Amino acid sequence: MPELPEVETIKKVLKPHLVGRAIIDVIINNRNVVAHPDANDFAMRLRGQTFYDFTRRGKFLTLTLTNGDSIVLHLRMTGCLTIEPIRIPCEKHTHVVFLLDDGNELRYDDIRRFGKFWLIEKGEPDTLSGIDKLGPEPFDLTPDYLKAKLCKSKKPLKGLLMDQSIIAGIGNIYSDEICFSAKILPQKAGNELTESELLLLCRKIPDCLKYFIEKNEISFDEYMLMGGRHYRNTPYLQVYGKAKNPCPMCGEILIGNIIGGRSSVYCKRCQK
DNA sequence: ATAAGGACCTGCTAGC
DNA sequence: TGCTAGCAGGTCCTTA
Numbered sequence: 001m002p003e004l005p006e007v008e009t010i011k012k013v014l015k016p017h018l019v020g021r022a023i024i025d026v027i028i029n030n031r032n033v034v035a036h037p038d039a040n041d042f043a044m045r046l047r048g049q050t051f052y053d054f055t056r057r058g059k060f061l062t063l064t065l066t067n068g069d070s071i072v073l074h075l076r077m078t079g080c081l082t083i084e085p086i087r088i089p090c091e092k093h094t095h096v097v098f099l100l101d102d103g104n105e106l107r108y109d110d111i112r113r114f115g116k117f118w119l120i121e122k123g124e125p126d127t128l129s130g131i132d133k134l135g136p137e138p139f140d141l142t143p144d145y146l147k148a149k150l151c152k153s154k155k156p157l158k159g160l161l162m163d164q165s166i167i168a169g170i171g172n173i174y175s176d177e178i179c180f181s182a183k184i185l186p187q188k189a190g191n192e193l194t195e196s197e198l199l200l201l202c203r204k205i206p207d208c209l210k211y212f213i214e215k216n217e218i219s220f221d222e223y224m225l226m227g228g229r230h231y232r233n234t235p236y237l238q239v240y241g242k243a244k245n246p247c248p249m250c251g252e253i254l255i256g257n258i259i260g261g262r263s264s265v266y267c268k269r270c271q272k
Numbered sequence: 273a274t275a276a277g278g279a280c281c282t283g284c285t286a287g288c
Numbered sequence: 289t290g291c292t293a294g295c296a297g298g299t300c301c302t303t304a
Binding site: 001002003006059074075076077078112114115130162164171172173174231233240241262263 | 295296297298299300
Binding site: 032076077078093110111112113114154155260261 | 274275276277280281282283
């Protein structure tokens with residue numbers, strides 16, 4: 001489910017509760033969610049280690065350890081992290097549990113089991129998770145970079161925005177929201193974007209994501225009450241999930257369409 | 273080289 | 289009420 005703003009929220013909320021905590025034990029209920037190394041090695045190498053930092057890159061989360069190793073995690077569609085006291089029973093789809101030295105457990109829950117963990121050794125380049133193939137963070141874009149990446153492609157803008165090797169962190173929701181806020185049709189080909197549209201995108205991409213990061217802000221207690229999986233973005237979305245409803249800007253009925261294989265919503269009057 | 277489609281999974285909803 | 293098809297915010301792989 002989560003895209004960059006939600007992953008950022010998860011990191012912000014959980015970081016203070018994890019940094020400095022030691023891992024007493026790792027219980028893996030479903031071996032398939034550990035992509036590398038083998039689930040036994042994964043658990044064995046983590047026992048006794050201590051969390052040093054918690055960072056986000058694109059939609060990836062990384063928990064670094066004081067020994068220099070790092071746990072890389074991608075939540076994909078339905079992955080979520082919670083911190084619960086041991087006495088609270090696990091949910092049906094809890095696949096990995098890190099027992100911590102403060103009596104809590106860091107739990108990884110994932111209904112569809114698309115999410116994955118990787119354990120990367122200190123000094124070893126991470127070529128497994130795909131984190132090395134990410135483009136820049138949306139906050140580090142320059143007009144020249146965007147132009148070079150977008151304006152030669154015949155692909156629809158929506159697909160280009162969602163291409164993690166061009167920009168890290170944008171998914172199906174925010175690609176539509178960005179296109180709407182920049183007043184550009186999501187199906188418009190990259191090579192048809194004008195100079196001023198590229199400049200506008202360079203501003204709207206980070207602005208839009210920052211706006212939703214702010215709107216997603218939540219306390220630890222609220223986060224846990226929502227099971228770590230319900231976000232605050234929905235009341236603020238302008239077009240995503242609102243096909244056949246009136247456009248919030250002009251009242252025109254919003255169009256729902258499949259673009260590049262993904263559902264998309266846009267306003268045919270506001271967006272050109 | 274790029275696009276389309278399937279695969280990976282479970283759960284929810286709309287429609288019959 | 290109960291069944292079923294279709295869909296879900298991600299990514300990777302194969303095929304054409």
